[in-house]
Amino acid sequence: MGCIMIFSGSEAAAKPRKLLMKGAEAIGEAAIRAGAKAYFCYPITPQTEVAEYLARRMPEVGGVFLQGESELAVANMLFGAAATGARVFTSTSSPGFSLMAEAMSYIAGAELPVVFINVMRCGPGLGGVLAAQSDYWQATRNSGHGDYRCPVLAPSSVQEAAELTLAAFELADRYRNPVIVLADGMIGQMMEPVMLEGLAAGEPVEKPWATQGCGGREPVVVKSLYLDPQVLERMNRRLAEKYAKMQTDEVQVELYNVRERHDLVVVAYGTMARICKTAIDRLGKEGLQVGLVRPITLFPFPVDAVHSAARHSAAGVVTVELSQGQMIDDVNLALGELGRSAFFGRSGGMVPTPDEVTRVFRDLVKRGAA
Amino acid sequence: MIEFDGEQARVEHTQPGGGKADHPWWPPLGEGLRPRQPVVVIAGGFGSGKSELALNLCMGLQAGGERVRLVDLDIVKPFFRSRQARGFLAAAGIGLVAPEGELFHSDLPIVLPEIRSLLRQPDGVVVIDVGGDTAGSRVLSSLGDAFVSGGYELLVVLNTSRPFTRDVRGLVEMVRGIAAAGGLVPTGLVANTHLLGETRLELVLEGLGAVRETGALLGIPVRMLACSEKLARRLQPQAVGCPVLELRRVLREERLGGEWPLADGED
The missing domain is CATH 3.40.50.920 (Rossmann fold)
Structure with missing residues (x-):
């Protein structure tokens, strides 16, 4: 098995065709196709395969794969990376999602587009590693503090998990808001034939708020701290209008x-x-x-x-x-x-x-x- | 989590002629498919079809009068493992070696002590279903001393519909990775390209071609081709060039219904 090998092209790989993928893998690949530049993670069953897949794929596409020391670290890395305007995301499962709650509130307050994938396992507490849908309240109200909401997309097949991951990046950019893909352990773990061809990012959204170096313009500040109550109330009203618009324009059923x-x-x-x-x-x-x-x-x-x-x-x-x-x-x-x-x-x-x-x-x- | 009761299996698999069997009727393995050693290790990538292959081999061996034990050594994921067919196996009289109690559902690195003694003194045929990819095969290295030299077959199952084994380069990397992680030399490759219910004959043959090329490069024989019974009937034996294992789906997930999984090989 130690010989030198010459491979004759990879036409088979280039030809568009269905692949057999786990939900977790399809989510990872869809994020790459959405143009995600950085993925931060901390492993947890039943979604560690997202991380495993991206540990291999992110370097291939020149992206960042980084395993943090905890979900808390990961969520704060997301804040920093999203502030540059790059498409960034994480994946976790229920207990890990709870740990990200504080930073998620800061991300919503700073109006940063970040995609959170939560592949739900059974709780409460450490619970178990099998599939559940018991994070509905946490995802649809808000996991952290303050007046904020996030669009929550719930796939029911591996194909849809890929498509909704892509859609989540688009929504996040359009609304400058975190978006949650809420899958259950079955969707994360099961394999189905998936067609990924045709999944591609939409038109790029202008991000004048992103901290990419001033280049002669006024500096921008990405923050969620507003000590003046009038300013903060104005901000909260603006956020509420954003959530109301989501309720009119973004319903999928x-x-x-x-x-x-x-x-x-x-x-x-x-x-x-x-x-x-x-x-x-x-x-x-x-x-x-x-x-x-x-x-x-x-x-x-x-x-x-x-x-x-x-x-x-x-x-x-x-x-x-x-x-x-x-x-x-x-x-x-x-x-x-x-x-x-x-x-x-x-x-x-x-x-x-x-x-x-x-x-x-x-x-x-x-x-x-x- | 996915429980299969023997009752359901009995209803689905009846004896030729319509009579119900005490346990699922299964055709005995053909000569070329019978294990050449008392221990058969089934390794491969995630989604390559290892567990189905292991279950089918066990059923075929048992039908041929062998004493068979299935060892579920998948310690890397808690879903879709051969142990979930425990009711099915019990109905067929096949012993299952897997953690019991609540650890049955865990993905903890548990290697039961009886596995070592089974490897040393198999008393019949022992089929070992290991976890996917190199991560899943790593557990084999911890049992290295218990494998009797020359007393086992290590079959690597390959599916060219999976993202990282779409071409010969990926297949070679997978086989080498499994060999390195497990510390055992693969003795045969199993071509098992499939897309669940969307598998077509052309896809099976395309996969076989890539696996053949991989075997030639690595110097490992293609031990068998595995595909659904329906597709196997349409194969030209001379075009295959290796034994064909006709798979019957055991690990079905009926509750997800509708589109998944369909009957195998529906063209």
Whole structure:
């Protein structure tokens, strides 16, 4: 095995074709295609493969790969690197995401575009290493202090994990705001065929605020400290307008089997939405019409889509999550005068089977009919 | 996390003629596929199909009347490991060696003490499924002294649909990396190019070509080609030039439904 080898070109590698990739790898590759220049990380299951992939790929594309001494360090490195205007990001899993909360607030306050990937594992505390969706509250409200919000994108396939990672960089630049990609451990770990060709960064956004050397102009300062209350309130109002605009312009949702009338309407995201689709297909064969509203953006939440689908549902709405019930708060807000959502969830790394979900839906439909 | 109960497996795999078996019916391994040594180590990159191959070899051996033990030595990730088929294996009467209790779900570097004695005195065939890439193979070096010289096969499973093994250069690097990390010399390569349910025959053959070239460069024989039963039926034996292992999917993830995974080799 110690001989010199001559390789005859790599046409196979150059030809656009699907690859078999883990969600974590697809996220890493999509970030490179989005033009990410720096990735800071601290390993944690179930997303360390993002780091493993980028440890190899970042040097190949002239980017920075840096493993920090902790998630706290990583999040503060992101602040500094983002202030230069470069596209920067990190990936972590639930306990690591908590550690980044303080810096995330500073990043939002300084209006820096940074992409945070959180591949959720089960908690609270160290919890376990298996898949969960129990960081919904943390991601969609805010993980740190102060009046700020972040767009939260939730993929339900490996292909979508790649596409939403790219979209996250675009959103972050457009709004000068941190953006979260919230995947669960299944999406991070499972492999699927992925087509990466065609995934490319959009038009570059002007960044006059970036600290890239004055070059004759007035210095710019990137900060989140405003001691004058009037100035800070103006700043908070401006941020609030930004978040309101996200709620008008950036909602993404998938409607599956949503029709005029339903026996039941389901709201679920990520891996859980896929399991629900399997159950919905099975119930369809039994003649039951079950519609699924799958939020792709968890913030902004697809309020109108949920409300509209729920209007003609005999058995109402059920929210299904890999948690003890977090997104259900947003579903209930969206339902308003229509009432409250039922709930089904598993947690601790337990992922329900389509059989289990099918039984739950069937029972709800029966109860609704009675 | 992904539990397979023997019940489900029994329903899906019936005896030819329609009669249900006490455990999943499986065809015995063909002559060219039977292990040449009592210990078979299955290594390869993440997503190369190691665990499916290990499970299929075990089932085929057991069907041929061998006493088989499967050692799950994947200590680098807690998802999609052969141990998740424990109910399936138990129904078939195949012994599984993996941590028990809550450590079953861990990705801690646990090497059970009985693995050493199994390597020294296999008593039947021992199939070892190690973790992916060089990181996964590193555990083999800690067992180096227990491997009996010449008493094992080390098969490296290769899938040219994976990002870092798309071409011969990547394949060579993978095989060398695994050999260096594990401290064992690979005895054979397994061509297992696939894209889950989107695998086409041309892709399988393209992968085989690249694996052949890799074997020629490294001086390691292509031990077998693995592909779904459906695709295997369409292969021209003379074009393959090595034994073909017809894979049956064991580690299915039915709950993700719909598009993943589809029936193998749907063209």
